[in-house]
Amino acid sequence: MDGVLIPTLVSGLLLGSLYALMASGLSLIWTTLGVFNFAHGALMTLGAYIAWTVSEQLGLGLAAGFVAGIGAAVIAGVLIELLLVRPFYGNRNMMLITVMTTLAASTILERGISMIWGPRLKQLPRTLDGQVNLLGAPVSAHEALIIVLAPAVLLALWWYTGRTLSGRSLRAVGQNRSAAALLGIDVPRTFSLAFGLSAALAGLTGVLLGSIRFVTPGLGADPLVNAMIVVIFGGLGSLGATAGAAYVIGLLEALLVLWLGLYWTPSVLFVALILVLVFRPNGLFGKAA
Amino acid sequence: MTRLLEVTGLHAGYSAVPVLHGIDLHLDAGEAIGLFGPNGHGKTTLLHTVSGLLKPTKGSVRFDGQDITGAKPSAIVAAGLVQAQQGNTLFGDMGVQETLELAAFNPRGRSGAQTRLDEVHALFPRLAERRRQRARTLSGGERQMLSIGCALMCNPRLLILDEPTLGLSPRLKGELREAIAEIARKGVPLIVVEQDVEFLLALSSRLYLVEQGEVARMIDRADAPDHKEIMDMYFGEQAH
Numbered sequence: 001m002d003g004v005l006i007p008t009l010v011s012g013l014l015l016g017s018l019y020a021l022m023a024s025g026l027s028l029i030w031t032t033l034g035v036f037n038f039a040h041g042a043l044m045t046l047g048a049y050i051a052w053t054v055s056e057q058l059g060l061g062l063a064a065g066f067v068a069g070i071g072a073a074v075i076a077g078v079l080i081e082l083l084l085v086r087p088f089y090g091n092r093n094m095m096l097i098t099v100m101t102t103l104a105a106s107t108i109l110e111r112g113i114s115m116i117w118g119p120r121l122k123q124l125p126r127t128l129d130g131q132v133n134l135l136g137a138p139v140s141a142h143e144a145l146i147i148v149l150a151p152a153v154l155l156a157l158w159w160y161t162g163r164t165l166s167g168r169s170l171r172a173v174g175q176n177r178s179a180a181a182l183l184g185i186d187v188p189r190t191f192s193l194a195f196g197l198s199a200a201l202a203g204l205t206g207v208l209l210g211s212i213r214f215v216t217p218g219l220g221a222d223p224l225v226n227a228m229i230v231v232i233f234g235g236l237g238s239l240g241a242t243a244g245a246a247y248v249i250g251l252l253e254a255l256l257v258l259w260l261g262l263y264w265t266p267s268v269l270f271v272a273l274i275l276v277l278v279f280r281p282n283g284l285f286g287k288a289a
Numbered sequence: 290m291t292r293l294l295e296v297t298g299l300h301a302g303y304s305a306v307p308v309l310h311g312i313d314l315h316l317d318a319g320e321a322i323g324l325f326g327p328n329g330h331g332k333t334t335l336l337h338t339v340s341g342l343l344k345p346t347k348g349s350v351r352f353d354g355q356d357i358t359g360a361k362p363s364a365i366v367a368a369g370l371v372q373a374q375q376g377n378t379l380f381g382d383m384g385v386q387e388t389l390e391l392a393a394f395n396p397r398g399r400s401g402a403q404t405r406l407d408e409v410h411a412l413f414p415r416l417a418e419r420r421r422q423r424a425r426t427l428s429g430g431e432r433q434m435l436s437i438g439c440a441l442m443c444n445p446r447l448l449i450l451d452e453p454t455l456g457l458s459p460r461l462k463g464e465l466r467e468a469i470a471e472i473a474r475k476g477v478p479l480i481v482v483e484q485d486v487e488f489l490l491a492l493s494s495r496l497y498l499v500e501q502g503e504v505a506r507m508i509d510r511a512d513a514p515d516h517k518e519i520m521d522m523y524f525g526e527q528a529h
Contacts, residue, residue: 165390165391165393165394166394168383168387168390168391168394169391169394171380171382171383172380172383172388172391175379175380175381175382175383176378176379176380176381178342178374179374179378179379179380180380181341181342181362181363182340182342182362182366182371182372182373182374182440183366183391183392183394183395183439183440183442183443184362184363184366184367184371184392184394184395184396184397184398184443185363185391185394185395186361186363187362187363188361189363
C-alpha cells in the first residue's frame with residue numbers, strides 16, 4: 001500500500017491544483033456577477049489550441065504560446081460577457097438566461113475549435129523537463145511546477161481582491177451593485193474585468209493542462225464538471241473556501257480512483273457533494289446564511 | 290446664485306409602472322434643500338433617477354450646467370453628485386476602513402483621500418474605532434455613519450442623503466442630525482429626505498413636498514407654515 005499511497009496523494013495534489021485554478025476563475029465571476037460561466041472549459045480549450053498553434057505550428061516557443069493562449073482566452077471571455085451576458089443585466093431571470101447563453105458560447109467555441117484544428121490529437125511541450133522527487137514520489141518537473149504555481153496564483157488573487165482598490169471593487173459590486181454604482185464604481189467595466197481575469201485563469205489552466213493531457217476540443221469541458229463541484233462544495237463564495245474545496249476534491253478523487261477505479265469515481269464524487277449539501281447547505285467551508 | 294441642480298419635468302418608473310409624473314425642482318450653489326412626503330410617493334425614485342440608477346422616460350437633469358440625464362452612475366459621481374442610499378447596508382463582508390478607502394476609488398475621490406478620511410473620522414469618531422469591523426456587524430446607526438462617510442470620501446459637490454435617520458433611536462437620530470448640520474455648515478450643498486419637517490426646516494432653505502410623483506408644494510423657510518399646516522399637508526385636512 002505504501003508504495004502506491006504517496007504517488008496517489010501527489011496526483012491528488014496535482015488534480016487539486018488544477019481544480020483550484022479553474023474553480024477560482026469560476027468563483028470570481030460568480031461572486032461578482034452572480035452568474036455561472038459554462039464556457040469556462042471552452043476558454044481553457046481555446047487557450048491550449050492557440051498556445052499550440054503559436055508554439056508548435058509557428059515555432060515561436062512555449063513562452064509566446066502561453067502569452068497568446070492566455071490573451072486569446074481573455075479576448076474571448078470579455079466578448080462573451082459583452083455579447084451574451086451584458087444584455088441581460090437587470091433581467092430577473094438573468095441567472096437562468098446566462099446558463100443558456102454561456103452554454104451556447106461553450107458549444108460554439110468547441111465546435112469552432114474542432115472545425116479549425118480538426119480531430120487530430122495535439123500536445124503541448126512541457127514547461128520544464130526532467131523529474132523531481134516530491135515526498136519520495138517521482139513527479140515530472142512540469143507537474144511539480146503546477147503544484148507550486150496554483151497556490152502562488154491563488155495568493156496573488158487573494159492579495160488583489162483584498163488589498164487593491166480595483167480588486168475590492170469586484171467584491172463591492174458582487175455584494176451590493178447599486179451601492180457600488182453610487183460610490184462611482186463603473187459596474188459594467190467591473191463585470192468585464194471579472195470576466196477578463198477569470199478567462200486569463202482559464203487560459204493559463206488550459207495551456208498547463210495541454211502538456212499533461214492531449215489537446216482535444218473537450219479538454220476543458222471534462223474537468224469543468226469537477227471544478228463546478230468544487231465551487232459548490234466550497235460554498236460559492238470566498239476564494240479561500242474554493243481553494244480548500246479544490247484540494248479536498250482533488251485528493252478525494254485520486255484516492256477514489258485508487259480504491260474504486262475510474263468507473264465509479266465521478267458518481268461517488270457527486271454523492272459526496274450531495275451529502276455535504278444535505279448537512280451543510282452552505283457548502284463545506286461556507287458560512288451559515 | 291448659480292443653479293447647481295435643475296430637474297425639469299422628470300418622468301420615471303419601474304418597467305411598466307410610472308412613479309414620477311413630471312418633477313421640477315432646483316438647488317442653488319451653497320444651498321441645502323429638503324424633501325418630504327408620504328412613503329411610496331416617489332422620493333427615492335426621484336433620487337435614484339437623479340443619480341443615474343434609473344433612466345428617466347421624460348424630462349431632464351442638469352448638474353452644474355451639464356446635462357446628466359440618463360448618464361451612468363459612475364459618470365454622475367465623477368461629476369460630483371453623490372448619494373448615500375436609504376437603509377444602506379453597503380458591503381456586508383467588507384471592513385469599515387476598507388469600505389471608506391474603496392469609496393475614494395473613483396477619479397474624483399482619489400486626490401486628497403487621506404485628508405478626507407481624517408475629516409470623516411473627525412465627524413464620526415466611531416468609524417475610527419471600528420476600522421477593522423465588518424459592515425454587517427455594525428449597528429444601524431454606525432452603518433448610516435459609514436454610508437455618509439463613504440459619500441463624503443467621493444468628495445461631493447452635492448450630497449444627497451435619503452432618510453439618513455430612518456429606524457434609529459432618538460439619541461442616534463440626534464447624533465446623526467448634528468453631523469449632517471455640521472456637513473452643511475462646511476458648505477457642502479445638500480438634498481436631504483426626512484420625515485421630520487422641523488429638522489429639515491432648521492437645516493435647509495427650501496422644502497419640497499413630494500406627493501403622488503409630483504411636487505405638491507414648495508415651502509420657503511422665509512414664509513414657513515406652522516406645524517399644523519404641515520401635518521395637514523401630510524395627512525389631508527379631514528384627518529384631524
